[in-house]
Amino acid sequence: MRIQNSRIFVETTSGTDILDLTAPVRAELKKAAVDTGSVILFIPGSTAALTTIEFESGAVSDLKAAIERMSPEDMYYAHNERWHDGNGYAHVRAAIFGPSLQIPILAGEMSLGTWQQIVLLDFDNRPRKRCIMVQVVGESPS
């Protein structure tokens, strides 16, 4: 059983950004050549999160609308008093969604559903360079 670490780098915009990471994660999996095991995905940072969704523009905008209902951008956040960077809402959103995701690998493939994509949710109010940690744990074909 081996542990292989890699990173995916993406650039985001200043709005709530939802980016499809499925293809880059698959590329890392291919390099890792693990037959059975799992992949741990983790986003360092307190204004972004990971989840899965059908990456279709309608579903993505519906999710953004739900996020805005849960933690509206345009209301009072105590956090904004501290740093005056106006991203209090982003911290709350990130904490709700959480930073980690783990997906089993069987026969060399993640066990995602047909319409299920891995997404980064970047809530910050300025463009960011994000680094997603990809840890593949498992056994290679013998």
Next chain:
Amino acid sequence: MRIQNSRIFVETTSGTDILDLTAPVRAELKKAAVDTGSVILFIPGSTAALTTIEFESGAVSDLKAAIERMSPEDMYYAHNERWHDGNGYAHVRAAIFGPSLQIPILAGEMSLGTWQQIVLLDFDNRPRKRCIMVQVVGESPS
């Protein structure tokens, strides 16, 4: 250290369905005979999720009510314009809850609380046959 994969199959109804998976997960654990390690649970699909709750009818209906507040079934969803299957709300709910869960195993048992059950949340608006991936990673008693 070994990796053992199995699957749990369940059938769901057309409403938001919350099903207790604790007993079938325990049954898989028993077969895997792992003393120390963890179990990764993952639901393939973009209209279902996994979490834990006290599986008591009141708590389950309270959770359904909270889900309905976060992402009401009866409002506009852009996703519905795409496929016209009317399950836009289900995609949003699944993305909020997330598809994966990981539970440590100690002395052959999951470290769940006394009143804490593993549940599948199926948000789709039609009956589904769901397959939950169960991956047990760990060491067997020597």
Next chain:
Amino acid sequence: MRIQNSRIFVETTSGTDILDLTAPVRAELKKAAVDTGSVILFIPGSTAALTTIEFESGAVSDLKAAIERMSPEDMYYAHNERWHDGNGYAHVRAAIFGPSLQIPILAGEMSLGTWQQIVLLDFDNRPRKRCIMVQVVGESPS
């Protein structure tokens, strides 16, 4: 590859309590002396959860406010009819946030962001002694 289990014990108060677990988790990591791998964190119990946030008093109070909007303490919960302990809201909140978190370890350190702390969310309406499971999986430096 080794699996090392430990526990962190904390005491919480009767309100929604958000406690920084980063330092105690780091202490367990140091003892485990794992160079590359991951740490699984899990909270047994159905009225508490784990996530990450910038542990700053403003962000913490903003998160509490968002939680109160999602699942207000002072409304009807069917669960309260069952046990009459008045913590129905706590069960709903815990199910939304989820009990598990997994963080990669690289070069002996968790891959957390600079401002990202691990937190316990205790939603119960009475003081609790909580036990957080810490499972470190990985390879030690050779």
